[in-house]
Amino acid sequence: MNSFRFNLRLQKLRNQILSNPYYRFQSGEEIAIASQLGIRIDANNATVDDWLRLPGLSIHQAKTLVELSKAGVKFYCVEDIAAALSLSPVRFEYFQAILTFDYYDDEAIEIATKFIQINTATVEVLANTPFMDLLLAEAVVKNRVENGLYRDIVDFQRRLNLPGDVLAQLMYYLKF
Secondary structure: OHHHHHHHHHHHHHHHHHHOOOOOOOOHHHHHHHHHOOOOEEOOOOOHHHHHOOOOOOHHHHHHHHHHHHOOOOOOOHHHHHHHOOOOHHHHHHHHHOEEOOOOOHHHHHHHOOOEEOOOOOHHHHHOOOOOOHHHHHHHHHHHHHHOOOOOHHHHHHHHOOOHHHHHHHOOOEEO
């Protein structure tokens, strides 16, 4: 009978953790369950809400970690997080079950998230956009001058008669 109650309690806890992406873990046991469920927090891309899921972290500490990440500090292990907060690494050891320390190439992220204003960009700017050659850049500007601003990506595709595979690559770089 006690094992049934225990399993019922664990099942209820698992459901709570799965159904609430902002569930604040209360113990190492809950973190272990979250880990088994595949929940991960990327230390180098975590939000304040992500950090607040960990037991014992204050909002001030969470904001400090986020600000450090935004300033370019990379966390490679729990010892780095502890050092950033001037705390003992032992306090963070059981967080390792759900913390990841992913590596991001800042240059690649900047390139991938740099949008080109399609309605104001010059031929030169467009020609330097990934997946756009000089001929397409010239066609974009010529069509814009002759027919007016592009309303959206559908209008852009229709007016230039772009194949789907080309548009699928360009859409990550264009802003309308």
